[in-house]
Amino acid sequence: MSVTIKDVAKAAGVSVATVSRVLNNSSAVSDETAAAVNEVINEMGYSPNFLGRNLRKCETNNILVILPSTEHTVYSNIINGMQDAAYPFYDIFLSTSNSYLDTEMRLLNMLFNRTVDAAVLLGTQIDGEKLNELNKSYNIALCCERREGANVLTVTINDEAAAFDAVSFFLKKGKRKIALITTVTSAHSSHDREAGYTRALAAYGIEKDEKYIYRCSYDYTDGCEALKYFMSLPEPPEAVFCISDLLAVGVIKQASRDGIAIGSQLEVCGFDNISLSEMYIPGITTVAQPGYEMGKTVITKLLENMHKTEKNNEHIILDHELIIRGSAK
């Protein structure tokens, strides 16, 4: 196999303890010895075997991040924030669950078998009770999606308030027939966003009307179908609030096929501010989450938890922002 600490010790004429001290910048070693050891390390191309180190120290300095998918660019900023918060003490491993509970649990084995010290879940299928149980024995956190009943460190925006703001934007401009496109999933953010939609309407004395609500999946083609449905109504909506940018894209794409003028005849607002929303024609008005900050925060707090006896299981809420573009000016 490869060169070990023993080989280095022998070649440098010192004990393995001394080599270990040099590796860990332990103070109690003379400059000359350190220099000599380092020289041997370089000469031999020695790299410490972390399996030995980790076993001994009972920690790996690795954090697992489970993404629902890499299909969406929503997570990009979050990941950058996470990596910046972790560096240089921890490494972030990304893995994707494709939103399957099975896959999530399989990935969490890395937590159970000590391959990683902690895990962050971005949109999990695991229920609150199970999360609480996991949180007793392991270091976990949620990001982007809260989970009902989970008393676990969580970082999100206030989805209800964000949706309220988006829909209020339409209302303030005089729109009254406002549709909603949402998803039929267990994702809590969808429910919260619908609640914000409902509250905004109520604030203007408008009752939620199920015929203006289209419930579907996440795909952009669902947005296309939604638009067809809305336009088939006797009184089509004047504005559509979508709980994701991808759905908004579908709406606009279908509108372009059907000759409906987006921004004038029909206004559209998305959610997430993925890079696509700026690039699309027209640009898509949307709600931005502070992704980088969310990622940085969740890792920072998680690391704190890992080095404390008493865990902080708070739900941290960061500020959202409405980004106005061509689809709803």
Add this chain to the structure above:
Amino acid sequence: MSVTIKDVAKAAGVSVATVSRVLNNSSAVSDETAAAVNEVINEMGYSPNFLGRNLRKCETNNILVILPSTEHTVYSNIINGMQDAAYPFYDIFLSTSNSYLDTEMRLLNMLFNRTVDAAVLLGTQIDGEKLNELNKSYNIALCCERREGANVLTVTINDEAAAFDAVSFFLKKGKRKIALITTVTSAHSSHDREAGYTRALAAYGIEKDEKYIYRCSYDYTDGCEALKYFMSLPEPPEAVFCISDLLAVGVIKQASRDGIAIGSQLEVCGFDNISLSEMYIPGITTVAQPGYEMGKTVITKLLENMHKTEKNNEHIILDHELIIRGSAK
């Protein structure tokens, strides 16, 4: 700490060796003993510590995949293919380098310190010579981007031929003034695609004209700038071949601002077939890479290499496909 194999052995009244045999489904253990041990394992909620196992076996069953970024959805299918090829024997860890050589080397430490058994690089900054050196001591592979001088297992499409096909598509339709938008990076695919562009023109007796070539970065705003430049020419191009879909998006976005009709007045072809290219208005004609198959292939071949004495360092080339959409019919 947590429950160990020793605890299980004691509770089950057997030796640790027997517990280990049960864990590894070793044949030489009686059914009764196995059942008893498994019961204790479940009761105690025991999960083997992989640090111990991995140290002992000198392998982790983890593979590191270094992505340039998670900003782009190009990699999504590739990753799915990789995971399917690895499952259930290996886990795939994703990590992003943001195309920094420093970060790549830092991530490769996981290879040196035995945190992972192998690494796959999707677009690396590391030069061929260094890759060859790494390939001597470690298990590595390239995917998507070949590297000049690297005699390392590599899976790509034939970028030169793909670009040739795309540009030939324009030529066959009678277009003669065909522009190219490419990137000034070390990415080999860009050079190969430019070579394909040049060869296609030459096949029609057209000499490459630098005024029809715009060299920039990867961002979609570069595509916007490129279009402005091309339209400022005395004889603007009739078609534009972009080495990425994102650049094509920029071109089309700017065209919509400037009132240039895409698909008729100007045709545009991208590269990669990211999901956006289907969703855009108009849909973007582009070159598709067989992402899933590429990911599956590179992991399959890499695993073969890891269990052989003689490494297979071949360059595997998979088939590309031209996808025709509204931006160039």
Add this chain to the structure above:
DNA sequence: GTGAAAGCGCTAACAC
């Protein structure tokens, strides 16, 4: 079919 024991590479407590 089962157990005893060595040892993977490393760190850290203890001795000097």
Add this chain to the structure above:
DNA sequence: GTGTTAGCGCTTTCAC
């Protein structure tokens, strides 16, 4: 300031 040594949790060889 440095060396000796135990031991982290596991697998595996060798006895029996």
